[in-house]
Amino acid sequence: MASFEIHGGKKLKGEVIPQGAKNEALQILCGVLLTPEKVTIANLPDIIDVNKLINLLQAMGVKIEKVEKGTYIFQAKDVNLDYLKTEDFKERASGLRGSVMIIGPLLARFGKAFMPKPGGDKIGRRRLDTHFEGLIKLGANFNFDSKEHFYTVEAKKLEGIYIHMDEASVTGTANIVMAAALAKGKTTIYNAACEPYLQQLCTMLNNMGAKITGVGSNLLHIEGVKELKGCYHRILPDMIEIGSFIGLAAMTQSEITIKDVGYEHLGIIPQVFKRLGIQLERRGDDIFVPAQESYEIDTFIDGSILTVSDAPWPGFTPDLLSIILVVATQAKGSVLVHQKMFESRLFFVDKLIDMGAQIILCDPHRATVIGMDRKTNLRGIQMTSPDIRAGVSLLIAALSAEGKSVIHNIEQIDRGYQDIDIRLNNLGADIRRV
Structure with missing residues (x-):
């Protein structure tokens, strides 16, 4: 030590x-899972939590190319969903709080997502109810294995709906926004988080072809699209x-x-x-x-x-x-x-x-x-x-x-x-x- x-x-x-902003980077990195096309991210901080998430994405099958210090190209064309059931995935994902935000993108694009109970700072209770309640309203089926501390969400299709969040969770909002971006129809999220990190995520998604309005407020409207494209994004x-x-x-x-x-x-x-x-x-x-x-x-x-x-x-x-x-x-x-x-x-x-x-x-x-x-x-x-x-x-x-x-x-x-x-x-x- x-x-x-x-x-x-x-x-x-x-x-x-x-x-570059750590809390923004963790959201943006999870967002690359929404498209099979290349996403270039600049100003990524060289810190443990960000590097852990980059390594996790690589283990999931995301192709990663380092352009220069702080700038990477990600392509989630061949994501290995079977890897999400391995002990290696459980170990990597449970050691990083930000890994919880892979759930929304995986559910939206592949119809299922798995996640062990994530780690992070010991600063008090950090419940995940808001994440899963929002995804359930979009049409997902949820299961929690209390013995293995393992979450599973699955959905044949996601459909837009009105969601009034019980707390303005930043990572919860990020998960729901990313899932809703590829859902059918319109999703409205009230009491959404509106931190600059979340605004940046919405900006990136819109640059990828999403239709999100109300960015910067606590009332977001998302018109679902069939697919998202690649883009360039610079972190604040x-x-x-x-x-x-x-x-x-x-x-x-x-x-x-x-x-x-x-x-x-x-x-x-x-x-x-x-x-x-x-x-x-x-x-x-x-x-x-x-x-x-x-x-x-x-x-x-x-x-x-x-x-x-x-x-x-x-x-x-x-x-x-x-x-x-x-x-x-x-x-x-x-x-x-x-x-x-x-x-x-x-x-x-x-x-x-x-x-x-x-x-x-x-x-x-x-x-x-x-x-x-x-x-x-x-x-x-x-x-x-x-x-x-x-x-x-x-x-x-x-x-x-x-x-x-x-x-x-x-x-x-x-x-x-x-x-x-x-x-x-x-x-x-x-x-x-x-």
């Missing part, structure tokens, strides 16, 4: 280019990584320019960081974060303590709440961080408390951070990364802390962040992979 050894307290400076910059770099700059009093961020796709992310007192400036499609000695958390209009909470898009993404929590530890003022979606995502705060942060974990969903305004620096400790976002949050804390920190289980960080140690070292950080 690899670890990061970090010597903190160094101010960073320079430019950094965000990687990763907004979670962009937010992580903004937080890193503030915590380490660093001057950082984040290049080519796709600003119009960031929603309220810059606004939320500004409410923590962080200065940032849009320069074209770049974000410039100046070195700040201090930053002060805003309050609500009546003077009450600021609450930062997650919500379905266009609300604030839950993937950045861990970063907000860490950044608040050295701010002036206090903030209540409310993680609504996942009940285990705040359980890394004990490490921050050990580093000297003043945090009250109110319950599994809420933590109050009392900012120290740099009067006391965090101190380096040994810790273990529990999930992707908490891992990067701990890395940011370690880079701002006095002395040496060691973070174990950094495979969790590598799952979502490409060459993060190399890129931060280029800015002046002192991170060693051991």
Whole structure:
């Protein structure tokens, strides 16, 4: 098991280019199964989760050609459905949360799909009911083998219908949209997720010949077509990584320019960081974060303590709440961080408390951070990364802390962040992979 050894307290400076969006890449890669023609995808991040899904597609019979770093051509002309019943498939697919999105495309194109219970971060319950309930409404028969933890969906034909989703699940919406794209007739999805990742998936499908309207809203209309063609698609910059770099700059009093961020796709992310007192400036499609000695958390209009909470898009993404929590530890003022979606995502705060942060974990969903305004620096400790976002949050804390920190289980960080140690070292950080 690899670890990061970090010597903190160094101010960073320079430019950094965000990687392609991990959460978009996982959807787009599953979408290549909808057509036998070639699909070219650019700006794919070189991270564990994406590479695992690429390897899974290859094992399923998808022909893959690497054009250059980050750009691949996929052709799902000869998909081996028998492979989906093998132990190798079960092992590969169960180790990756994003693999669940192969169900919709396989069902739509081949009339059946199989899936073991997928893995992923241990951040709380992540139910799949929304996925399967939507597919059942489209005409699929569903079976779950509770002993083998294996899902099966089959359908002789899918027919469009009105679907009111019980939650605005991003991956659930993606699965239903991809299935509906090849269903007969019109499908309407209400309470659909409308994250930029989902918008990008719909854009790609439309470029392949799908007929999807309402993109960017929570009401999608899909006119089913008989077949989809190949296309070229470029993945957006990763907004979670962009937010992580903004937080890193503030915590380490660093001057950082984040290049080519796709600003119009960031929603309220810059606004939320500004409410923590962080200065940032849009320069074209770049974000410039100046070195700040201090930053002060805003309050609500009546003077009450600021609450930062997650919500379905266009609300604030839950993937950045861990970063907000860490950044608040050295701010002036206090903030209540409310993680609504996942009940285990705040359980890394004990490490921050050990580093000297003043945090009250109110319950599994809420933590109050009392900012120290740099009067006391965090101190380096040994810790273990529990999930992707908490891992990067701990890395940011370690880079701002006095002395040496060691973070174990950094495979969790590598799952979502490409060459993060190399890129931060280029800015002046002192991170060693051991």
